[in-house]
Amino acid sequence: MEQTENQGGQSGQTDSSRRTFLKQSSALAALAMTPPAALTAVDNGLDERVAAAFERPTFQQMPLQVTINGKVQQLSIEPRVTLLDLLREQLHLTGTKKGCDHGQCGACTVHLDGQRVNACLTLALTTEGSEVTTIEGLADGDRLHPMQEAFIKHDGFQCGYCTPGQIMSAVACIREGHADNPDQIREYMSGNICRCGAYANIVEAIMDVKEGGKKV
Ligand code: FES
Ligand code: FES
Secondary structure, three states, rough: HHHHHHHHHHHHHHHHHHHHHHHHHHHHHHHOOHHHHHHHHHOOOHHHHHHHOOOOOOOOOOEEEEEEEOOEEEEEOOOOOEHHHHHHHHHHOOOOOOOOOOOOOOOOEEEOOOEEEEEHHHHHHHOOOOOEEEEHHHOEEEOOOOHHHHHHHOOOOOOOEEEEEEEHHHHHHHHHOOOOHHHHHHHOOOOOOOOOOHEEEHHHHHHHHHHHHHOO
């Protein structure tokens, strides 16, 4: 009798361990499939709308209204879609680049309500009612933005892949008041990686715009 109970106890423990393992592995699999933007949102305390969307059994399309480069967009998206993927895949604004997709390189930098953000770490749903500016929205028609002109003048790029993100960050850097000298520029541009190493020319371009006093 005692033996049977022990056997039953061991079996119960095994079932329980199995269940725990299955739960943990399912949770890990779910985490592996979750975009970094969603994990960041969780870390930051999810926006209620996004939290509600993630509680649904399947990823359903949700409405989103956001102004992008001055144009109001009425969209329908899955809650897991990042701003970067929305821009590139759905709106075909491919000027914003996908480098690391994990918030490490700055290639995806855009302005959200005037602040620079990594679009790969921003869930599109959280931009409801906001204004987004991408590199495509920086020029005034055919006239380039002063920062775009300065990058050309100072040869602030080689392959150009990081350049849209660098330019969006550079504009924000001046607007934030973080471009008083080369050291400060280097510090506040440090989130934008350039694999071609065009850093010296990028700093010169930013200093040129700052010293020129042009409105950015
Ligand atoms: Fe967003 Fe690298 S693609 S930081
Ligand atoms: Fe090539 Fe910066 S210009 S990565």
